Amino acid sequence: MPEDRTPDADDAAAAAKKDAPARRTPGKGAGGRQATPAGKGLGKGAGASGKGAGSRPGGKGGRTRPQQAAVAKPKPWGLIAAAVAVVVFAGAVIGYAVYAVNKSNADRITAADQIQGVQAFDYAAGQQHVTENVSYEENPPVGGPHDPYWADCTGTVYDIDIRHENAVHSLEHGAVWITYDPDVLSQDDVDTLAGIVQGNSGLMLSPYAGLATASDLGTPISLESWNHRLGVDSVDDPRIQQYVDFFTYGTDEDGTSLYPEVGASCQNPEFAANPLPAEASSEPIGSSDAPTTDSAAPATGSSTEPTATTAP
Template identity: 40%
Template sequence: MSISTSGGGAERRPSTVKVDKTTGAGKPPAAKKAAGARPAGKGPQGKGGGGKGRKPIAPVKVSGGRNWGPIAVAGAVVLVALGIIGVGIFYTVRSDNAGSWEDQAAAIDGVVNYRETDPKLVEGSQHQAGPIQYTILPPVAGQHNAVIQTCMGNVYDAPIANEHAVHSLEHGAVWITYKLGLPAADVEKLAEKVQGREKMMMSPVEGLDSNVSLQAWGYQLKVPSADDERIDQFIKALRVNASIEGATATCDGGVSTTGTTPAA
């Protein structure tokens, strides 16, 4: 029913009350269900709050280990590079510690240094015309012809005049001599060390007392074989260095013919 108040006030409507038909007691209207609320027993844990529902999603495992393959390759590259650098440093230091060319020559097994044993022999500018008798054969120093034997990598296939050859030694040449009749293969090995190299020359010598003999100004080395490693050591130490006229002394423009008699 409706109740009005006097005095012209606003009309009030009583709140609606539901009456329980059994007891007659009134009760407030049921609250609206919360928006989005699920019925009991149908939540994520399953029916009835503890039944079966969706299976929980297993967490994705992220591997924390390193990929050692590329690391190992990079490490190997670094080690190789360090090894190459180390070898280079070793040989550089070794070369620096090799000493002077005199020290290198003295270290060659079997080399004879006439600069020490006969200082007068190695005095320069002793020019003499005509044939000269040498006590050391092949000669390494002493009096010599005023004209040099051309020593621009010349390979002479017959004996040459000692008098011209000694002058070439004074200019810093290394003169390789070999016993006349040495096998052609050995002669070719020696020629490969001479051809195309300034201040190098080569010729056979009849009756040589060793298969190979090397001469520089004041130095001599006799070896039994063209394969002897001391040949290269001798050339490295004494070519140019043994000159007593300086590195600029020429080795061309001289006698380029064979024959044991001096040209003048």
């Protein structure tokens, strides 16, 4: 017969059972699952996961993206070649400029006797002004008494043999007078001389009758300045330009002026428009700069032997 229990006894038994420790089977965890030794689960879980993700860094889904090979940029050889060409060209230009300046200085005339064949004379400065015709010792003349009205010498090209007394006055003002024999020179030769003269202050050109045969030079071309003269045979003679460059308003190497009236004008447009021919008498044409006398002493000058220190 079942044992009778009181309610109080049943409640005490239930409480005792509840407070008793749970019985566990060794080697198993909660719910009857066997406990995993320390580290073993990690080797398969976290470790395995690390093997998949960590063994291929940067990979997606465990795959590694192939690396791209670095490609070197090509050098701009075209630009380099162009830069080198510019530098070479600039060097050539500078080198030629230096050469040209040095050559120009080396060829520069600094004294009258550096021009081969130049004749020098000794007419005093301030020769008198006269209205009569003068018999000059040199032909063409280079100094002495002269007309009070000078011939225009502003790069003037005359087509007649102008009056010599007016031309000598222009030499006194620093001009170079180029004369030529019209019976010897061709028109092309005359044009070449005109190209040297035309428009250049301090120069004038005119024919000179009988220059090649009747003058004391015996050349078809002659260049005159105060106290100096040069005869040449050809318009291609480089001494023509040398003479023009040195004697037009010229000074010597020490700075001494080669003509008497420094600063005097070459302008006389009235004479340029109506030039007096060689055999004409004196006429008051245009400008005058000094008192005149009715007659003149013979125009004489002492010449030296032609110098020859520069090759033609």
